[in-house]
Amino acid sequence: MSSGEVKRTGRPTDEAKREAILTAAADSFFAHGFAASSIEQIAADAGVSKVTIYNRFGDKRALFIAAVERECEQLRGNLEMPQVASGNLRDRLTAIGEAMTAFLSRPKMVQFERRIAAETEHESSVGEAFLVAGPWRMKRAFAALIDAMHEAGDIEVDDPELAAEQFASMCKGMGDLERRFGAAPDPQRNRERIAGAVEVFCRAYARD
Amino acid sequence: MSSGEVKRTGRPTDEAKREAILTAAADSFFAHGFAASSIEQIAADAGVSKVTIYNRFGDKRALFIAAVERECEQLRGNLEMPQVASGNLRDRLTAIGEAMTAFLSRPKMVQFERRIAAETEHESSVGEAFLVAGPWRMKRAFAALIDAMHEAGDIEVDDPELAAEQFASMCKGMGDLERRFGAAPDPQRNRERIAGAVEVFCRAYARD
């Protein structure tokens, strides 16, 4: 019935404007925070009237939520696990660790996490939504890989989710935390962390 | 010469007021963020005139820095490693893991980390100061413990700092991240994480 687009009379809404607004909003919110961002500035950056924002999103908080949801969607597209079914165990683990570190190290990602965490203080649903869209999804995917390795007889693991957490956590080490608090990146140390994680993981779980 | 207190004429400064101001400032800044906190509210909470704050701290930013520094000092006092020289390796590691998780799980700590990370976006010195006062100090202390275990012949470790990171990271697992994003705490899972970390660490590094 009402599925698909409903034919409406009058000037149609400009979806490009919606995108422009959300992009400007995300840029501002994630760079300056909710309180320090102004709707007027966002409207100017988006090349749009302030009234348009209010007409389409209601108020500042709703705009923030919409920006977060859009960012989570984009995030969802980027966290594909590398399809490394080939190679030996150590090579596959290394590839996974490197992909994950690269993914988490992007400045945009660091900034986004910082902001979501801060805003979780007052809007805990924001934090929960992020967990569902990002880390938990990633953990499940990675646990499935671990489980597949177990089924294939490469490793011996009781609790795949725990093992996934352990490997991912070791790869991150303190690098995650250091990025969050603005320390200079150290690619060499990151490689050592990944190599160390592979080594420890294999010593603990590899068969034979 | 000018060491010790200099005798001054006139009404002496009330140090209790300084403490009250910093406490109120920390409460507000870490709960609502820098931009969303108001000096007037902080003054009211501290039971102090707004002018007093300006006289003693200059401006809002300086007050924020002072509040952060004081919080870091308090943090410094709380992160003593448990002195568990007794017991076998697994028991000692478990005690360390539990102490660390308890320390990092306190709501105050979670809140503080969230805020420092957010504010690092604009004032990177804040993040660096925190790293020095907290995590890096903790890592060095823990690496020293690992090194002592190595010297004692309990474990065989090449890179104590890396091993310290690995064990701490496995203990945290995703619990750290989940706390930061407001998920409900799961003590059972935390215990499993610690037990799992001890197990993997021992399989990888324990002698015989």
Add this chain to the structure above:
DNA sequence: GTTCAAGTGAACGGAGGCGTTCAGATTGTC
């Protein structure tokens, strides 16, 4: 009791932001 700095209360200027209103311009469909 005098001296002098610390602290108070109230008011002010200036700025910026949220959300609203409204007349008018724009851009589609019938």
Add this chain to the structure above:
DNA sequence: GACAATCTGAACGCCTCCGTTCACTTGAAC
């Protein structure tokens, strides 16, 4: 061209906040 909706620009009311000024009070030391 008529219609109907979106979009715009400018202004407005209201509020909050920063940082300052100033006359005044408080309290310790001499």
